[in-house]
């Protein structure tokens with residue numbers, strides 16, 4: 001805080017020096033406004049002593065009239081004060097907004113690969129408004145306290161100097177206690193703002209990556225992390241409230257205790273020769289002027305003041321380094337942490353699985369039995385809308401069957417994954433998801449513990465992503481999803497899946513935008529990768545490359561090798577009808593609606 005104050009003070013001086021004329025105007029209006037403070041006690045004392053108690057009612061009324069006039073003049077002066085205040089406060093807000101925008105743009109240009117700075121939203125809206133309101137409140141209150149205190153002290157002195165002895169000690173003690181709370185309160189305020197920014201950043205990241213969160217089954221982990229951030233903010237708010245309570249104690253000491261002392265010592269003061277009017281005037285100074293001024297000063301300094309200091313510090317030092325939405329990139333200098341190679345892969349078992357998209361809907365899958373052996377490469381084919389994507393979503397655990405059971409590696413598919421890497425699975429859908437960040441961050445999204453550049457190169461070569469990486473400018477080049485074709489997005493998603501430690505990979509037409517040669521290369525890469533592989537095929541050649549093929553046909557499902565299915569499945573025969581063994585690269589779309597009416 002001391003460093004923040006030291007850094008901000010010269011700027012504040014510069015800002016105020018450039019506005020001397022406005023400050024002088026404010027001081028002039030404030031002086032006029034404070035005349036009613038002086039007369040508020042002095043006029044009352046004279047009205048009582050020289051007027052009503054002396055039997056001169058007229059004189060008393062004149063003094064009261066003068067006091068009332070001072071209040072009206074003070075009110076008019078208040079209008080001038082507010083006009084001057086706007087000239088001081090609005091330039092501050094405009095300057096801060098300009099600075100935040102400039103810093104965020106510089107930050108974005110300097111680090112294009114980083115995720116968008118979501119916390120800047122909090123800076124531009126919440127924090128600049130806090131700075132403006134706090135600064136306005138502070139100027140109003142500080143000015144009011146100085147002129148009110150000067151008017152009251154002058155009044156007390158002119159009524160009876162002894163009054164100062166009763167008022168000043170508790171006032172000073174309370175003010176000191178209050179000053180002692182400023183520093184810890186500023187620290188709490190800073191912690192609260194940090195928690196607020198963390199919350200904005202966290203939710204920004206989650207909103208951007210919702211699709212990945214769901215696809216990876218990370219809802220619980222994401223929710224836990226979000227609750228943690230919310231809890232941090234609540235804790236910071238509670239600590240701030242505790243210090244606000246200490247500040248109330250200081251206000252009692254400085255503002256209420258002098259009133260109590262004055263009342264208790266009133267008989268003694270009267271015996272010392274003070275007039276009843278002087279005691280009443282002193283009471284008026286304490287209750288009507290000093291106590292309200294103190295109250296607002298402490299409130300303003302304790303909350304608005306520390307808030308202003310902290311917010312200005314944050315706004316003028318620029319965006320804090322923030323976590324990317326993607327996992328931290330691994331560097332080639334550091335050895336990559338050990339990630340277990342995918343084991344053979346899990347067994348996938350479906351027993352009497354029935355699934356419908358609603359209680360009254362016709363089941364998409366009905367009583368389906370299927371076993372995919374560890375390390376097996378299964379291709380799923382069938383007409384459009386027959387349920388291929390539904391099947392992969394069920395195996396990934398994204399959907400729950402209405403009846404039956406699905407097990408992966410012997411465990412119910414929707415049971416919590418825990419930390420067992422053999423239970424991990426990755427599903428790449430047809431619409432590949434790519435986010436703003438570097439190529440490396442995109443590829444490592446499912447490898448939170450990182451991977452060496454050599455591993456990235458191996459995966460890119462395997463799936464056929466190498467040419468694209470070169471064209472983009474390497475693994476650390478920024479990636480703008482909007483400039484990539486559908487096929488290029490699919491290549492990135494395939495590279496990401498290939499690098500993931502998941503021993504079960506589900507590709508749901510994940511190569512449909514690639515040309516046949518690129519598709520063959522990518523599918524071979526996954527077939528050679530250890531693990532269980534289930535592919536929803538887009539072309540007949542995909543089926544030919546599989547260990548086994550599952551043909552979904554309405555409520556029937558037939559499984560077998562290519563040759564077996566040619567014999568047993570009329571649908572598969574029909575499907576492969578135009579495929580010629582001597583023309584292996586000729587492609588037939590397996591899901592063409594025209595050939596397979598559902």
Ligand SMILES: Nc1ncnc2c1ncn2[C@@H]1O[C@H](COP(=O)(O)OP(=O)(O)OP(=O)(O)O)[C@@H](O)[C@H]1O
Pocket residue numbers: 357364382383384385386387388389390391591
């Ligand atoms: N979220 C959903 N709500 C309701 N019905 C759905 C939903 N998703 C899919 N369906 C329906 O379920 C059936 C199976 O859809 P699915 O996407 O699994 O078929 P598919 O074989 O993968 O089709 P394609 O080859 O065209 O991708 C279709 O009739 C589809 O309209």
